[in-house]
Amino acid sequence: MTTHQPEPVIFGETHLSIENIVALAKQRASAHLQMDAEYREKIAKGARFLDTLLDKEGVIYGVTTGYGDSCVVAVPLDQVEALPRHLYTFHGCGLGKLLDPEATRAVLAARLQSLCFGVSGVRVELLERLQAFLEHDILPLIPEEGSVGASGDLTPLSYVAATLSGEREVLCKGRQYSALEVHQMLGWTPLTLRPKEALALMNGTAVMTALACLAYSRADYLLQLATRITALNVVALEGNPEHFDQRLFAAKPHPGQMQVAAWLREDLAITGPTPALHRLQDRYSLRCAPHVLGVLADSLGLLRQFIETELNSANDNPLIDAETERVMHGGHFYGGHIAFAMDSLKNLVGNVADLLDRQLALLVDTRYNHGLPSNLSGAPAATAMINHGFKAVQIGASAWTAEALKNTLPASVFSRSTECHNQDKVSMGTIAARDALRSLELTEQVAAATLLAANQGVWLRMRDNSRPLPEPLLNMREQLAADFAPVIEDRALEGELRLCLNRIRDQHWRLYAQ
Numbered sequence: 001m002t003t004h005q006p007e008p009v010i011f012g013e014t015h016l017s018i019e020n021i022v023a024l025a026k027q028r029a030s031a032h033l034q035m036d037a038e039y040r041e042k043i044a045k046g047a048r049f050l051d052t053l054l055d056k057e058g059v060i061y062g063v064t065t066g067y068g069d070s071c072v073v074a075v076p077l078d079q080v081e082a083l084p085r086h087l088y089t090f091h092g093c094g095l096g097k098l099l100d101p102e103a104t105r106a107v108l109a110a111r112l113q114s115l116c117f118g119v120s121g122v123r124v125e126l127l128e129r130l131q132a133f134l135e136h137d138i139l140p141l142i143p144e145e146g147s148v149g150a151s152g153d154l155t156p157l158s159y160v161a162a163t164l165s166g167e168r169e170v171l172c173k174g175r176q177y178s179a180l181e182v183h184q185m186l187g188w189t190p191l192t193l194r195p196k197e198a199l200a201l202m203n204g205t206a207v208m209t210a211l212a213c214l215a216y217s218r219a220d221y222l223l224q225l226a227t228r229i230t231a232l233n234v235v236a237l238e239g240n241p242e243h244f245d246q247r248l249f250a251a252k253p254h255p256g257q258m259q260v261a262a263w264l265r266e267d268l269a270i271t272g273p274t275p276a277l278h279r280l281q282d283r284y285s286l287r288c289a290p291h292v293l294g295v296l297a298d299s300l301g302l303l304r305q306f307i308e309t310e311l312n313s314a315n316d317n318p319l320i321d322a323e324t325e326r327v328m329h330g331g332h333f334y335g336g337h338i339a340f341a342m343d344s345l346k347n348l349v350g351n352v353a354d355l356l357d358r359q360l361a362l363l364v365d366t367r368y369n370h371g372l373p374s375n376l377s378g379a380p381a382a383t384a385m386i387n388h389g390f391k392a393v394q395i396g397a398s399a400w401t402a403e404a405l406k407n408t409l410p411a412s413v414f415s416r417s418t419e420c421h422n423q424d425k426v427s428m429g430t431i432a433a434r435d436a437l438r439s440l441e442l443t444e445q446v447a448a449a450t451l452l453a454a455n456q457g458v459w460l461r462m463r464d465n466s467r468p469l470p471e472p473l474l475n476m477r478e479q480l481a482a483d484f485a486p487v488i489e490d491r492a493l494e495g496e497l498r499l500c501l502n503r504i505r506d507q508h509w510r511l512y513a514q
Contacts, residue, residue, distance in 0.1 A: 025103070034116070151423060256295070269471070
């Protein structure tokens with residue numbers, strides 16, 4: 001029996017996708033470094049050029065000068081070698097929770113990809129050590145708070161620079177070690193970072209970009225899941241499937257909106273006109289679901305463009321052009337595109353939470369659920385008065401939705417002037433990305449609650465009539481039945497909600513072919 005090897009992701013001159021970073025983060029792919037001699041020479045040439053400038057006593061920001069507003073302070077050549085260690089040392093002040101292992105792998109991958117463009121003035125050995133950290137799953141313990149998103153993710157990325165140098169703490173094989181211990185265990189010598197290498201590692205957008213890749217993947221799946229939940233709720237609420245008619249959407253042809261409507265037609269097995277129903281128009285949370293979800297669907301292409309361009313860029317400062325022997329000082333560490341993408345995603349995802357929360361509110365209310373029991377309780381008449389089904393789940397979903405909506409306030413407009421007014425306009429991209437992940441977490445909780453309620457609603461509807469379910473929804477019901485039994489007598493649903501959340505985050509259910 002052969003062991004399946006993870007697909008390789010090649011770092012070098014290859015354009016990487018969001019999916020590549022997510023695969024590495026989830027350990028579904030292995031990291032390899034382009035190794036041909038021509039590429040290695042391209043990388044080495046930049047580091048050599050820096051050395052020649054040092055020999056000529058050239059002025060290079062962050063190499064022969066201090067950092068930030070201290071760029072006017074000359075660093076004598078006998079102190080140049082010590083400067084990189086000082087940079088990652090004084091930035092060792094992060095606070096908050098630690099990035100989880102998936103996020104940390106994504107950070108390592110994003111930083112490696114940027115440095116692989118060969119204009120950061122680093123050695124091949126640095127790229128090899130970053131790749132080895134990914135290969136051996138050596139994960140720096142990175143506090144998630146402390147970056148304003150320009151000059152890049154300085155403080156969180158200082159933990160990458162320090163651990164490559166054998167300092168601070170790492171997670172390896174599920175245990176916490178000092179970085180020095182892990183180097184010794186593997187027979188490695190910690191790197192002594194060369195001039196510009198600490199700056200190249202830290203002065204970039206790798207943390208916000210890594211988090212954005214993970215957020216994008218979750219939002220893409222959430223779009224499909226919210227569509228499937230809507231289809232289940234159309235059945236549970238005896239909704240009018242003609243709201244998703246192809247001719248109707250041809251009259252307002254936003255592509256993403258049309259795609260969501262097409263998925264709903266597929267789920268509801270709509271191939272032509274349907275028999276007249278007792279209700280001409282459903283409430284907006286059903287009737288306008290393609291219009292709400294379609295905004296997210298239509299925005300994903302733009303968000304992908306922003307994220308993948310940032311991922312596949314040299315985003316530190318200064319850049320080193322060894323071919324023309326120029327040092328180019330600029331501001332590529334500024335994370336404005338990621339900030340915009342993640343602020344936008346918070347808004348888009350918040351609207352998904354609100355949509356599903358409204359659907360859940362219809363399901364549990366006998367004034368609007370068209371004959372379903374109060375709070376979706378499956379209890380028999382003898383105990384119906386003491387059973388409350390999904391009442392508290394709906395309250396919880398309302399709380400999670402409110403928090404997701406509160407979180408839609410854009411982070412990017414809260415730019416702060418920092419570092420003696422050198423960093424006087426900053427992106428807040430990392431805060432925006434962290435916010436987006438929190439919004440996704442909350443919206444996935446709403447989705448879990450509404451999915452279990454929709455499943456219960458369809459079960460109740462099928463119990464009371466023998467109308468067959470369309471095949472896509474029947475398959476979904478069968479998959480859900482393996483984990484989630486109908487709620488007949490009240491039971492605490494936390495465990496099932498958490499299991500459902502795990503299924504969502506693992507993207508367990510295959511939903512629509514794309």
